[in-house]
Amino acid sequence: MIVIAIIAIIAAIAIPNLLSARLSSNETAAIATLRSIISSQAQFQTTTRADENLNGVGEYGTFGEMSAAVGVRGGAVLSPPVLSTSFRSVSADGEVGRSGYLYAIYLPDAVADGVKEQAGGGMAAGVVDPDLAETTWCAYAWPANFGSSGNRSFFVSQAGDIVQVLDQVYSGPNGGPDPEAAFTGAGTAITGNTASGATGRDGNFWRAVGS
Numbered sequence: 119m120i121v122i123a124i125i126a127i128i129a130a131i132a133i134p135n136l137l138s139a140r141l142s143s144n145e146t147a148a149i150a151t152l153r154s155i156i157s158s159q160a161q162f163q164t165t166t167r168a169d170e171n172l173n174g175v176g177e178y179g180t181f182g183e184m185s186a187a188v189g190v191r192g193g194a195v196l197s198p199p200v201l202s203t204s205f206r207s208v209s210a211d212g213e214v215g216r217s218g219y220l221y222a223i224y225l226p227d228a229v230a231d232g233v234k235e236q237a238g239g240g241m242a243a244g245v246v247d248p249d250l251a252e253t254t255w256c257a258y259a260w261p262a263n264f265g266s267s268g269n270r271s272f273f274v275s276q277a278g279d280i281v282q283v284l285d286q287v288y289s290g291p292n293g294g295p296d297p298e299a300a301f302t303g304a305g306t307a308i309t310g311n312t313a314s315g316a317t318g319r320d321g322n323f324w325r326a327v328g329s
Contacts, residue, residue, distance in 0.1 A: 182239015218267030232297025
């Protein structure tokens with residue numbers, strides 16, 4: 119009985135610590151992944167990998183396009199890819215799962231609303247506004263299982279600043295923030311200002327990572 123009691127006490131101490139360590143590790147990995155996406159988007163855009171309006175200015179891409187899972191805007195497949203091939207598995211919800219987190223990229227349509235990539239990855243030609251896509255994209259990362267795989271949700275855009283929300287339960291497939299959630303002001307466009315140290319359109323307070 120004494121041995122069982124000791125084991126129970128040790129488990130009561132160790133299990134919460136292990137869970138906390140896993141949450142922290144997943145959240146740190148999510149931030150690192152978003153930074154990698156920033157770099158990949160910059161490379162994709164500056165090298166004109168997508169140019170639907172043929173004006174010589176590159177547009178931003180999706181997970182499927184940048185990882186060479188599918189053709190760029192329904193055309194040729196990128197070679198070599200600018201994003202890890204682990205992003206080739208795009209779900210039916212247009213999301214990618216990695217290390218306890220789900221990720222989604224949004225590109226602007228003709229009215230600047232965010233459009234998530236299609237199942238399997240990529241974006242059909244004519245869906246994205248090519249002029250707006252030359253300057254605008256955003257991405258979110260949120261826990262696959264809130265409380266067990268992560269607590270924080272994250273946002274980044276072409277501006278390169280990663281922000282987080284601590285008090286909103288975003289969780290699971292198709293359970294992430296709306297495209298405009300981390301922007302200030304009204305409306306649904308993704309061309310506004312990031313809610314860094316401010317309340318976003320989802321009604322939650324977003325703050326810079328590290329603050």
